[in-house]
């Protein structure tokens with residue numbers, strides 16, 4: 001059911017934990033499955049210097065947060081915002097359709113953390129695009 005990459009990031013998640021003096025923190029949850037994801041960002045000169053996460057959720061959510069934090073480290077804030085759930089799924093070498101929403105949670109958590117950073121620095125938050133998730137891709 002899961003790729004080796006997913007199993008690897010689930011069994012050995014990268015970047016677990018919190019950043020005490022984070023520049024941006026984003027917490028999102030899926031009301032259907034009840035899973036919660038929090039991402040912490042350290043940002044210097046518009047670059048994501050560090051990213052950590054805490055996820056209370058399914059294995060795919062843990063693997064998605066692990067991969068998402070790996071993908072955004074070293075990117076500019078704009079590039080990190082553009083890191084879509086599709087990029088996370090691709091990097092994980094796929095997720096089953098009913099687990100796609102777990103990767104969406106990772107994208108939303110990154111967006112929430114970036115907007116927290118923007119608000120703290122006097123910038124307008126970026127409007128979150130509504131993602132259509134097909135019925136078969138929702139939490140059971």
Ligand code: FES
Nearest residue numbers: 033035058061102
């Ligand atoms: Fe809901 Fe994975 S985040 S089942």
